[in-house]
Amino acid sequence: MEDIKALLEKYWQAETSLEEEQRLxxxxxGSSVDPSLREYRAVFGYFGEPVAVTLPPDFDERMMAxxxxxxxxxxxxxxxxxxxxxxxxxxxxxxxxxxxxxxxDTYQDPAQAFAAVQQALRVVSNRMNKGKExxxxxxxxxxxxxxxxxxx
Amino acid sequence: MKSSLxxxxxxVIGHGAFAQDDAIGKFFGKYLDDSRFTVVSVSxxxxxxxxxxxxxxxxxxxxxxxxKLQSFRMLxxxxxxxxFYKEFLSRxxxxxxxxxxxxxxxxxxxxxxxxxxxxxxxxxxxISVDEKGFTFISFxxxxxxxxxxxxxxDMDIKGMGQLKNxxxxxx
Numbered sequence: 001m002e003d004i005k006a007l008l009e010k011y012w013q014a015e016t017s018l019e020e021e022q023r024l025x026x027x028x029x030g031s032s033v034d035p036s037l038r039e040y041r042a043v044f045g046y047f048g049e050p051v052a053v054t055l056p057p058d059f060d061e062r063m064m065a066x067x068x069x070x071x072x073x074x075x076x077x078x079x080x081x082x083x084x085x086x087x088x089x090x091x092x093x094x095x096x097x098x099x100x101x102x103x104x105d106t107y108q109d110p111a112q113a114f115a116a117v118q119q120a121l122r123v124v125s126n127r128m129n130k131g132k133e134x135x136x137x138x139x140x141x142x143x144x145x146x147x148x149x150x151x152x
Numbered sequence: 153m154k155s156s157l158x159x160x161x162x163x164v165i166g167h168g169a170f171a172q173d174d175a176i177g178k179f180f181g182k183y184l185d186d187s188r189f190t191v192v193s194v195s196x197x198x199x200x201x202x203x204x205x206x207x208x209x210x211x212x213x214x215x216x217x218x219x220k221l222q223s224f225r226m227l228x229x230x231x232x233x234x235x236f237y238k239e240f241l242s243r244x245x246x247x248x249x250x251x252x253x254x255x256x257x258x259x260x261x262x263x264x265x266x267x268x269x270x271x272x273x274x275x276x277x278x279i280s281v282d283e284k285g286f287t288f289i290s291f292x293x294x295x296x297x298x299x300x301x302x303x304x305x306d307m308d309i310k311g312m313g314q315l316k317n318x319x320x321x322x323x
Contacts, residue, residue, distance in 0.1 A: 103195045103223040104184075110201040113194045117224050118210075120192075120289055121217055124278050125303035127262045131255040132301070 001034055008040065176277065176290055179243055180225055188231040194224040199293075213302050221293035233286035237261065240279055240288060249277060252297075259283055266295075273297065 007024050010016045016024070027033070028044035107113040183189045199221055207215055229236060244265065252264040260282035267275040273295040280287045 103193050103225060105195045105198050106192045107194065107198070110198060111205055113198045114202050114205050114218065116192055116226075117194055117218055117221065118214055120224060120226055120291075121214065121300065121303055123287075124264075124276070124289060124291070125300050127255060127278060127280060128253060128264065128297075128301050130257075131253045131262070131264075134255065134257070 004034070004037065008037070176225075176244070176275075179240060179288075180227060180290075183227055183229075189227050189229045192224075192226040196222045199223065213299050217296065217299050217303060220295070221291055223290075223292045225290045226288065228285055228287040230285045233281045233284070236286040237279065237281035240286075244277075249275075252276075276300075 004024070004027055007016060007020055010020065011024060025044045028037075028041045033041055105113070107116065180191075180193075184191055199218075202218065210218075241263075249265040249267050252266045253262075254264075255262040260280065262278065262280040265277040265279070266273045267277075274292065276291045276295045276297075278287070278289040280289075
């Protein structure tokens with residue numbers, strides 16, 4: 001017990017020999033560690049016997065299989081070309097698409113143009129009102145019938 | 153083989169995505185030079201030039217309506233009107249144009265459609281068909297429907313009087 005403490009002191013001073021360190025490790029790995037020294041257990045606990053790591057027997061085969069497996073690419077080169085071509089063609093179509101023709105002029109004289117527009121406005125207005133009149137006529141008929149049916 | 157099929161599919165999709173342009177303009181452009189059609193169009197530039205007109209002879213409603221317009225286009229034909237009517241209806245983009253009024257009478261169909269942005273109407277289409285012909289009218293600009301419907305009352309066009317009489321006819 002006391003010699004362990006003395007050894008620890010030496011250990012902290014880095015004056016222990018390999019054998020002495022071996023003794024310390026053996027002590028702390030053991031089950032009878034003095035409670036006052038328990039906190040040091042972690043220091044020496046790490047230096048346990050190295051665990052024998054062995055490769056599974058089929059390791060080489062598996063490794064080679066992985067190395068030789070065909071690489072799966074996210075995109076095949078052909079697809080990239082295809083996508084680029086589609087984008088390109090769309091762009092060309094967009095650029096060369098015949099645009100809707102701009103509004104041209106039938107008349108060169110504003111007064112004539114105005115007369116035509118006015119005429120058109122009136123036609124439109126008339127047709128619109130015709131719809132209203134039809135609705136009104138329909139409603140009048142409806143209310144008359146209602147009147148006849150329910151007030152006598 | 154597989155990839156070429158995919159390219160075709162992608163092209164169709166891609167083109168569809170780009171092709172959301174003005175169907176009306178296309179329709180108009182298609183028949184612009186077609187001798188079966190009568191074409192009238194007034195450009196935004198011409199609307200600006202209309203500032204030089206003697207406005208004092210023009211009624212207030214008409215002036216207001218015209219001054220807010222940007223362009224006007226009209227197509228009409230007397231050849232196979234029903235066919236063109238159908239073609240037009242199938243071409244129109246329903247996500248952009250909303251039905252406003254549909255007037256269907258014994259022998260004529262008229263549809264009004266609008267392109268709206270919030271509360272403002274940017275374009276008014278009128279498509280009309282009867283036995284005699286097919287007419288398509290487009291007004292682009294800031295359109296006030298109330299003012300537009302008033303226009304019909306301050307003028308004298310054949311048939312208008314009859315409608316007025318119909319309104320006051322009492323049982």
